[in-house]
């Protein structure tokens with residue numbers, strides 16, 4: 407390892423912890439967060455000597471390698487190789503009116519859902535706050551955007567965010583901080599498989615972010631078949647915690663529901679989803695997700711007509727429902743698919 411690679415990360419948060427006088431600290435933070443600099447050399451209004459000093463002592467990015475996999479539909483999947491050689495993933499999703507990134511909170515995932523490629527990878531480790539935030543900064547840089555142009559974040563990539571809540575909260579605070587990215591918490595969504603204690607802790611953190619619950623089945627028997635941790639957390643207990651989160655934040659809750667043939671797609675299950683939501687007066691929205699097959703997956707997706715029928719039952723029950731047709735299928739949109747396969751880079755963008 408060269409001495410340059412051994413440099414510690416300069417974490418520009420809180421701003422006061424940065425090197426130099428107050429004015430210089432603000433300049434450095436501005437370059438990293440608002441202008442997306444990945445090298446001290448790019449910070450052209452800093453004196454040359456200071457830039458050299460910073461360059462020798464620190465590095466800005468957490469990643470050894472960033473590989474980009476563009477999809478025909480405009481989304482781009484990113485595979486990040488971390489300093490310890492482990493890998494994690496994120497997705498850039500440009501829409502007409504907004505640019506969204508889907509970030510990971512862990513390497514792999516300890517939950518092990520049967521339908522999920524990340525679950526099949528097993529658990530690597532928790533990501534640090536800077537490794538979480540740096541995914542956004544690296545994507546912005548690669549897309550030629552200022553980091554502040556990305557206004558929507560979903561924590562729905564690899565991992566269960568509530569099992570790494572401390573790091574996730576710190577990363578989110580940096581996204582929200584006006585001196586850092588200055589994002590609106592309403593535009594940040596944390597997606598969880600449902601850990602009641604974690605949902606309550608998230609409410610206590612008072613970050614104001616939106617909650618998405620990966621429900622995937624309304625009954626314990628089915629849920630336990632597809633989500634191993636569901637054995638420890640009955641649906642009713644999860645829904646009570648979600649209702650408390652809704653009461654505290656008044657933010658509409660999204661329910662994610664991956665459609666699996668013959669497992670969770672019966673009309674009675676749609677009615678049961680509606681009962682769980684309506685019984686607790688949660689303002690909610692259900693996202694039906696067609697299953698995105700991956701090699702070796704032990705489950706099959708519900709055909710289109712079955713998905714439409716399920717959506718109709720929910721609508722009849724008064725629950726706003728959309729079907730989220732996947733993007734990036736041609737480059738492995740299901741989380742974990744890139745890291746699961748040995749892939750060659752279509753484009754790479756190393757930064758140290």
Ligand code: SF4
Nearest residue numbers: 515518519522525565
């Ligand atoms: S669906 Fe989410 S919680 Fe389940 S294994 Fe995949 S990443 Fe983990």
